[in-house]
Amino acid sequence: MKKILLEENEIPKHWYNILPDLPSPLEPPLDPQTNQPMNPEKLKALFPEALIEQEMSQERWIPIPQEVLEVYSIWRPTPLIRATKLEEYLDTPAKIYYKYEGIAPPGSHKPNTAVPQAYYNAKEGIKKLTTETGAGQWGSSLAFAGQYFGIQVKVYMVKVSFQQKPYRRVLMETWGAKVIPSPSPYTKSGRKILQEDPDNPGSLGIAISEAVEEALENPDTHYSLGSVLNHVLLHQTVIGLEAKKQLAKVKHYPDIIIGSVGGGSNFGGLALPFMIERLSGDSCTRFIAVEPYSCPTLTKGEYRYDFGDTVGFTPLMKMHTLGHDFIPPSIHAGGLRYHGMAPIISKLYDEGLIEAVAVKQTEIFKAAVEFARTEGIVPAPESAHAVKVAIDEALKCRETGEPKVILFNLSGHGLLDMMAYQKYFEGELID
Amino acid sequence: MKKILLEENEIPKHWYNILPDLPSPLEPPLDPQTNQPMNPEKLKALFPEALIEQEMSQERWIPIPQEVLEVYSIWRPTPLIRATKLEEYLDTPAKIYYKYEGIAPPGSHKPNTAVPQAYYNAKEGIKKLTTETGAGQWGSSLAFAGQYFGIQVKVYMVKVSFQQKPYRRVLMETWGAKVIPSPSPYTKSGRKILQEDPDNPGSLGIAISEAVEEALENPDTHYSLGSVLNHVLLHQTVIGLEAKKQLAKVKHYPDIIIGSVGGGSNFGGLALPFMIERLSGDSCTRFIAVEPYSCPTLTKGEYRYDFGDTVGFTPLMKMHTLGHDFIPPSIHAGGLRYHGMAPIISKLYDEGLIEAVAVKQTEIFKAAVEFARTEGIVPAPESAHAVKVAIDEALKCRETGEPKVILFNLSGHGLLDMMAYQKYFEGELID
Numbered sequence: 001m002k003k004i005l006l007e008e009n010e011i012p013k014h015w016y017n018i019l020p021d022l023p024s025p026l027e028p029p030l031d032p033q034t035n036q037p038m039n040p041e042k043l044k045a046l047f048p049e050a051l052i053e054q055e056m057s058q059e060r061w062i063p064i065p066q067e068v069l070e071v072y073s074i075w076r077p078t079p080l081i082r083a084t085k086l087e088e089y090l091d092t093p094a095k096i097y098y099k100y101e102g103i104a105p106p107g108s109h110k111p112n113t114a115v116p117q118a119y120y121n122a123k124e125g126i127k128k129l130t131t132e133t134g135a136g137q138w139g140s141s142l143a144f145a146g147q148y149f150g151i152q153v154k155v156y157m158v159k160v161s162f163q164q165k166p167y168r169r170v171l172m173e174t175w176g177a178k179v180i181p182s183p184s185p186y187t188k189s190g191r192k193i194l195q196e197d198p199d200n201p202g203s204l205g206i207a208i209s210e211a212v213e214e215a216l217e218n219p220d221t222h223y224s225l226g227s228v229l230n231h232v233l234l235h236q237t238v239i240g241l242e243a244k245k246q247l248a249k250v251k252h253y254p255d256i257i258i259g260s261v262g263g264g265s266n267f268g269g270l271a272l273p274f275m276i277e278r279l280s281g282d283s284c285t286r287f288i289a290v291e292p293y294s295c296p297t298l299t300k301g302e303y304r305y306d307f308g309d310t311v312g313f314t315p316l317m318k319m320h321t322l323g324h325d326f327i328p329p330s331i332h333a334g335g336l337r338y339h340g341m342a343p344i345i346s347k348l349y350d351e352g353l354i355e356a357v358a359v360k361q362t363e364i365f366k367a368a369v370e371f372a373r374t375e376g377i378v379p380a381p382e383s384a385h386a387v388k389v390a391i392d393e394a395l396k397c398r399e400t401g402e403p404k405v406i407l408f409n410l411s412g413h414g415l416l417d418m419m420a421y422q423k424y425f426e427g428e429l430i431d
Numbered sequence: 432m433k434k435i436l437l438e439e440n441e442i443p444k445h446w447y448n449i450l451p452d453l454p455s456p457l458e459p460p461l462d463p464q465t466n467q468p469m470n471p472e473k474l475k476a477l478f479p480e481a482l483i484e485q486e487m488s489q490e491r492w493i494p495i496p497q498e499v500l501e502v503y504s505i506w507r508p509t510p511l512i513r514a515t516k517l518e519e520y521l522d523t524p525a526k527i528y529y530k531y532e533g534i535a536p537p538g539s540h541k542p543n544t545a546v547p548q549a550y551y552n553a554k555e556g557i558k559k560l561t562t563e564t565g566a567g568q569w570g571s572s573l574a575f576a577g578q579y580f581g582i583q584v585k586v587y588m589v590k591v592s593f594q595q596k597p598y599r600r601v602l603m604e605t606w607g608a609k610v611i612p613s614p615s616p617y618t619k620s621g622r623k624i625l626q627e628d629p630d631n632p633g634s635l636g637i638a639i640s641e642a643v644e645e646a647l648e649n650p651d652t653h654y655s656l657g658s659v660l661n662h663v664l665l666h667q668t669v670i671g672l673e674a675k676k677q678l679a680k681v682k683h684y685p686d687i688i689i690g691s692v693g694g695g696s697n698f699g700g701l702a703l704p705f706m707i708e709r710l711s712g713d714s715c716t717r718f719i720a721v722e723p724y725s726c727p728t729l730t731k732g733e734y735r736y737d738f739g740d741t742v743g744f745t746p747l748m749k750m751h752t753l754g755h756d757f758i759p760p761s762i763h764a765g766g767l768r769y770h771g772m773a774p775i776i777s778k779l780y781d782e783g784l785i786e787a788v789a790v791k792q793t794e795i796f797k798a799a800v801e802f803a804r805t806e807g808i809v810p811a812p813e814s815a816h817a818v819k820v821a822i823d824e825a826l827k828c829r830e831t832g833e834p835k836v837i838l839f840n841l842s843g844h845g846l847l848d849m850m851a852y853q854k855y856f857e858g859e860l861i862d
Contacts, residue, residue, distance in 0.1 A: 001439050002504040008432050073433045074807045085579075103534065105807040107846065147804050148516075167598070167849035174803050174852050372605050373578050376505045376536040415538065415846045418598035421605050 002084060004246040006077035011069060012241040014061040015234045018272045018344060021060065021279055023351050026230070026343050029315035030305060038315045046215055046223040048124040051117065054231040062234065064116070071115045071148050075104040076238070080246035081410075085374040087394070094397035095252065096390060098410040099243045099270060100377065106171070108335075108380065108412030109266045110141030110226055113235035117224045118142065122149035128221040130214045132156045132182065132207030134262070135334030135382065136168025137412055138226030143177035156182040156210045159202035161334040167416050182207040189213050189311045203327050204263075204338045205310035212313045227263025228308060228317075228342045236269025243407065244273055253277075254285055254407035256393055260385035261289040261298065261356075262335050264342030266411040271354070272344070274407075278353060287354045288393075289345065290385040292364075293431060295328040297321065297341045298349050298356035306340060319346040331361050332420035332429070333381035357389055360431035364388045365424035368414065380412035381420050433515055435528075435677040437508035442500060443672040445492040446665045449703045449775060452491065452710055454782050457661075457774050460746035461736060469746045476647055477654045479555040482548065485662040493665065495547070502546045502579050506535040507669070511677035512841075516805040518825070525828035526683065527821060529841040530674045530701060531808065537602070539766075539811065539843030540697045541572030541657055544666035548655045549573065553580035559652040561645045563587045563613065563638030565693070566765030566813065567599025568843060569657030574608035587613040587641045590633035592765040598847050613638040620644050620742045634758050635693075635769045636741035643744045658694025659739060659748075659773045667700025674838065675704055684708075685716055685838035687824055691816035692720040692729065692787075693766050695773030697842040702785070703775070705838075709784060718785045719824075720776065721816040723795075724862060726759040728752065728772045729780055729787035737771060750777040762792050763851035763860070764812040788820055791862035795819045796855035799845065811843035812851055 019026065028037040043052050054062060064072075083096035101109035121129060129151050133139030139155035146153040155177050162169060162181040169179045182202045183190040189209040193200050200206070208225070215223035225232060247253060257274055259267030267289050277283035291298055298320050306321040308314035320341040322328075328337040341349075348354045361381070368384035370391065371377070379387050386408040397404050414421065423429050450457065459468040474483050485493060495503075514527035532540035552560060560582050564570030570586035577584040586608050593600060593612040600610045613633045614621040620640040624631050631637070639656070646654035656663060678684060688705055690698030698720050708714035722729055728751050737752040739745035750771045753759075757770040772780075779785045792812070799815035801822065802808070810818050817839040828835050845852065854860050 002501075003439055005436060005438065007436065008434055070433075105809065144807060166853075167846070170849040170853045170856070171809065171846070173856060174800060174809055174849070176804060369605060373607060376575060378536065378602065378605055415598070415602070416849075418601040418605070418847075422597075422601040425601070425604060 002082055004080040004249055006242060006245060008073050010245060011072055011076050012064065012238055014063050016237040016241060016273045017057055017060055017062055017234050018275060019230065020058045021276065022347060023279065026347060027318035029317050032307065032312055032314070032316055046212065048120045048126065048222065050120040051231045054234055055229060065119060068116045068119050077242050078103050080243055083375055086371060089370070089374045090391065090394050090398065092394040092398045093401055093403040094394040094406050095403060096394055096406045097247065098408050099239055100410045101239060102377065102380070102410060102413035106137065106140040106144045107416065108137040108141065109236060109239060109269060110138045111145055112238050112269065113226065113232045113265065114141040114145035116235050118145040118149045118151050121222050122151055126151065126220065126222045128152045128154065129224045130154045130156070130211040130221060131224045131226065132204055132211045134158050134204050134337055135161050136165050136172065137335055139177065139179065140168055140171045140175065142224055143172040143175035147176050153177040155179045156184065156207040158182060158204060158207050158334060160330045164419060165416060182210050184210060187213045201330050203310065205324055208309035209311035209313055212309060227265040228340060230344060232265050233268035233272065233342055233344050236265045237272050239269040239409065240271060240273030243270060252405050253283065255404040256286045256288065256406045258288045258290060258386045258389050258406065258408035260336060260382050260411065261291050261341065261345065262338045262382065264345035266409050268342060268345055270409040275353065288389055289349070289354055289356045290389045291356060291358050292331055292333055292336050292385065293358045293360045294331050295322070295337055296358040297339065299358045301341065303346060303350050308340060317343050319343045320349065332417065333361065333385065335382040336385070359385055359388050362424070362429050362431055365421065365429060367391050377410065378414040379410060380414045381417055383411045386410065433513055435511040435680055437673060437676060439504050441676060442503055442507050443495065443669055445494050447668040447672060447704045448488055448491055448493050448665050449706060450661065451489045452707065453778060454710065457778060458749035460748050463738065463743055463745070463747055477643065479551045479557065479653065481551040482662045485665055486660060496550060499547045499550050508673050509534050511674055514806055517802060520801070520805045521822065521825050521829065523825040523829040524832055524834040525825040525837050526834060527825055527837045528678065529839050530670055531841045532670060533808065533841060533844035537568065537571040537575045538847065539568040539572065540667060540670060540700060541569045542576055543669050543700065544657065544663045544696065545572040545576035547666050549576040549580045549582050552653050553582055557582065557651065557653045559583045559585065560655045561585045561587070561642040561652060562655045562657065563635055563642045565589050565635050565768055566592050567596050567603065568766055570608065570610065571599055571602045571606065573655055574603040574606035578607050584608040586610045587615065587638040589613060589635060589638050589765060591761045595850060596847060613641050615641060618644045632761050634741065636755055639740035640742035640744055643740060658696040659771060661775060663696050664699035664703065664773055664775050667696045668703050670700040670840065671702060671704030674701060683836050684714065686835040687717045687719065687837045689719045689721060689817045689820050689837065689839035691767060691813050691842065692722050692772065692776065693769045693813065695776035697840050699773060699776055701840040706784065719820055720780070720785055720787045721820045722787060722789050723762055723764055723767050723816065724789045724791045725762050726753070726768055727789040728770065730789045732772065734777060734781050739771060748774050750774045751780065763848065764792065764816065766813040767816070790816055790819050793855070793860050793862055796852065796860060798822050808841065809845040810841060811845045812848055814842045817841065
């Protein structure tokens, strides 16, 4: 069997919350004005209460609302696919599996959290959500989700991606969203940055500042973040929970779990449910987070309190960071251009439970083309980071002869990233 | 249940060949040089023997080779989806189902025939396949298929699509194919047309002439056609055979079956397996073929012998045709810009077993956006023709109160067609 499928009624009914299981508690977010632990009340200007509760919950299993399951069922459960043709091509004894999240209409794992975020906001009477997007995967996912709950979505899109990926903008508009290139002249944050540098290519940090500013200034508007926060990783655990059920059907358990990391949500979504056995000592699975060489948050960043955005509107979070004023180069894996890292992933990395690798973009496109020419699916540049390291690990197995079970997250397809492939073929990509 | 899934081992093991069941036999193809029935021997310059046999076979069930099933399993079985959210939006008692073929890596139903065509050619020692493509869906599917059987693929792409859809070209190149805009200076056919009109936007007919010419002149090269021919419709019946199994699971049988038609293969693929009951008198299902208003082959064409290509290399086929020198306007549903129609579909239409409707492109984009905003999937412009008529029929059910079962083929997604959506939003599309 190439694909291991689940029935619609096998979609998990709960998300897995790792907070109570962490080896040591997460450090609290700090109020940027007082440097004291954040008063949850103050977060209500940005987030609905249900999400603020989830952000700090000590409940291990959190029920997925029926309304969310119903929208999930448009594309979930996603297939777990055995990479038989890639294994053959690599001549490896490794068993490579990938969880394919690109099957969602927006083409990535992002709607797993966009849908519940739109749902909880609508339930508390919010009419409009602002957000930022890099490559457009998050923005299109929130646009997609918003329409099911009557939420108007406004997306600040990192300018370099807005220019490189016009198709994504139209996709967001098709789902009814409004899209603004960031930095924009419509917010104080945007205007300040444009004054200093009119050609600023933008970054996720700047776009977050703009989206947060608009939400803070409008009472019927909330803000929605597509990665980094605890509740985002929580919602993404539906990936790993499904993958666990699927692997159990073929009586396999992963020796190595691999995911790309920008803010940490697709990696966390796949990895955290498997961390249960690792934390309890029942497995010695290796967890590998793969980041871009040009934005090496885990491998080169410091583990300290920092802002989530560029201007300094968000609470300070204890995380691995390259500094909130870091502007990553305009690499094509736009979704991974973020200065920080999810506090949960940062903590697990700090505790030695996660390894990190930084890879160059020419290497990841080489791996992506090998994958497309064997498995058939064209990976998103972000997901290709995971493909690259899965191939590396499978080749190590060829050396050692070990039939390891490798599981990675193919978090999205690259059909809207063909321009980046073109540049790769034309030798125009630099590392 | 929103999605009705099948297990991998439920992929049909045979294709359904309608030839022995037609109310009267198909008229034979004629040799363009003699106007006499074509000698199958002469087709061997273009096609492998296995496909020539399938083209004329009187066997009702033709086994799908194991090697083809293995590649099918990359994405098949495809889901049958109940359009619950569209039904709700339309407030209709109709039960709308769609078979979603966009889940294939190239994003459409086309690999259903590309894979067996590449397989049979490789089995007979062919190293290279030439073909034409309109929107790029067929070319990318053959590129995808070729790589599994060591076949080099060269694609003549209709120039207007080559320009409008650069992403598709890169996709074909990612899968290792070579892509040439047609009309091109590399063939006699292309040079002749360019001399008469250097700005000729191209058409499927011209691109076929170029691809056929190259195959005729090179003994190790065959030609591959993505629609129209009997063996192509045969391979596509995997769609309808799966849909039948899926509907049986929910104890439904379609009252109306809808598909878009260019050459006729996606419509035929869904419809023909359901034609069995209609031909035997066991059902009175309506079959509706939807074509573009600007290329109205069934509704306005004549039923007579005509060439499959523009220059006149192919055998003459009895079919509905707008004339082999018809150049359709550059509408965005590039895959439907063809002057002729599959002989099987033409015959069934002539016999009154199929209805046809021609729809305008602004109408189909309106329907496509309604679909995207309810069901979540952004349809290819080609597939949106079927969406439009499915909506129309569902609205009729709202008038009459009849809970009809409507089945249509969502033959592909539109993620590589966002430029067309952009033009629609900007009011630039004309009918």
